[in-house]
Amino acid sequence: MSEAADLEDLPGVGPATAEKLKDNGFDSYQGIAVASPSELSNTADIGESSASDIINAARDAADIGGFETGATVLERREQIGKLSWGVDEVDELLGGGVETQSITEVYGEFGAGKSQVTHQLAVNVQLPAEHGGLEGSAIFIDSEDTFRPERIEQMVEGQDDEALEDMMQLHGIVGEDEAADATDDALMADLVESVLDKIHVAKAFNSNHQILLAEKAQEIASGTQDDEFPVRLLAVDSLTAHFRAEYVGRGQLADRQQKLNKHLHDLMRVGDLNNTAVLVTNQVASNPDSFFGDPTQPIGGNILGHTSTFRIYLRKSKGNKRIVKLVDAPNLPDGEGVMRVEGAGLKNE
Numbered sequence: 001m002s003e004a005a006d007l008e009d010l011p012g013v014g015p016a017t018a019e020k021l022k023d024n025g026f027d028s029y030q031g032i033a034v035a036s037p038s039e040l041s042n043t044a045d046i047g048e049s050s051a052s053d054i055i056n057a058a059r060d061a062a063d064i065g066g067f068e069t070g071a072t073v074l075e076r077r078e079q080i081g082k083l084s085w086g087v088d089e090v091d092e093l094l095g096g097g098v099e100t101q102s103i104t105e106v107y108g109e110f111g112a113g114k115s116q117v118t119h120q121l122a123v124n125v126q127l128p129a130e131h132g133g134l135e136g137s138a139i140f141i142d143s144e145d146t147f148r149p150e151r152i153e154q155m156v157e158g159q160d161d162e163a164l165e166d167m168m169q170l171h172g173i174v175g176e177d178e179a180a181d182a183t184d185d186a187l188m189a190d191l192v193e194s195v196l197d198k199i200h201v202a203k204a205f206n207s208n209h210q211i212l213l214a215e216k217a218q219e220i221a222s223g224t225q226d227d228e229f230p231v232r233l234l235a236v237d238s239l240t241a242h243f244r245a246e247y248v249g250r251g252q253l254a255d256r257q258q259k260l261n262k263h264l265h266d267l268m269r270v271g272d273l274n275n276t277a278v279l280v281t282n283q284v285a286s287n288p289d290s291f292f293g294d295p296t297q298p299i300g301g302n303i304l305g306h307t308s309t310f311r312i313y314l315r316k317s318k319g320n321k322r323i324v325k326l327v328d329a330p331n332l333p334d335g336e337g338v339m340r341v342e343g344a345g346l347k348n349e
Contacts, residue, residue: 006029010032011057012053017046020044020045021043021044024044024219025218025222026043029058031222033055035055037055040054080099080101081100083124084124084133085124085339086120086345086347087339087347087348089324089339093326093332093337095332097132098121098277100134102278103307103309105281105312106118106314107283107298108314114238114282115146115281116345116346117314118146118235118237118281119147121138121277122152122235126198127167127170128166128167131166131167136231138200138231139199139202139235141204141213141214141234143204143236145203149196152199155345156192156195157344158343158344164182211266214267214270217234231274231276232276234271237280238280239281240283240300257303260303260304267280282300285299296315308328312325312326312327321340322341323336324338
């Protein structure tokens with residue numbers, strides 16, 4: 001019932017309207033059911049009343065919007081995946097890793113390792129499940145010109161031999177029953193190329209473009225769910241850079257927060273509809289009123305604080321050591337872990 005071809009069965013949806021909805025990522029009943037009337041109205045060029053009727057019909061067809069028992073919620077949460085950082089202390093801190101269907105925010109000052117995390121998870125998501133991966137692909141929205149394919153190559157080569165051998169089999173570099181030599185340069189080059197092919201990268205030039213890319217990400221993610229490597233990670237590095245640069249001063253704060261709020265909900269929808277982990281990095285500011293403790297605080301205000309399911313604070317330590325602090329989570333206690341940022345990627349302390 002959720003196939004794109006069935007959209008014309010909804011009241012008021014003809015071929016032209018169905019085509020507009022599909023072109024904008026609304027290609028299933030579930031996707032329409034969680035949209036707002038104004039959003040659908042602008043997308044399909046129809047009145048808000050008609051949009052409300054379409055949304056209600058989609059909710060009935062997709063069986064969305066009603067109450068359910070806690071046991072049903074627990075059963076559904078068993079489908080949630082956990083994406084490993086590859087660092088034992090951090091994975092334990094996060095209850096197994098970064099959750100799918102959630103927004104995980106990583107913030108810290110420049111050089112703390114935020115972009116290292118996004119690169120590492122873009123690699124780890126392609127690992128076999130027994131090595132902490134989700135056997136999926138990644139989308140990388142780059143707003144600060146941070147994505148480097150050379151770093152991806154280093155992190156692939158930095159996996160241990162057993163993970164590399166299993167990864168080569170998963171990616172079809174060698175057959176399932178064929179032994180893979182992790183030291184073979186030709187096989188390694190093929191694996192790196194395969195990993196890079198499964199990272200969809202787009203550079204965001206301003207906040208409006210970034211919002212459009214989030215909508216495009218939903219289209220890409222939904223289109224890959226039946227593929228061998230469905231999208232299982234959406235990384236945005238950084239979430240707030242353009243918003244911070246374009247909306248300056250208190251007079252524009254309300255407009256910035258409203259726009260940021262919509263963007264976050266677009267990202268959340270990608271995660272919810274496609275069982276995808278959403279990882280966003282955030283910049284920080286110094287609080288001059290703080291006389292005791294760490295004056296560093298994330299920007300984005302309460303909008304970002306309430307929307308992020310998990311908030312992680314990275315801070316520098318001696319040398320290549322980084323402190324990873326879990327600041328907020330709905331089901332986990334606060335705590336800290338230690339990792340190292342090495343040439344081979346994120347490693348245990």
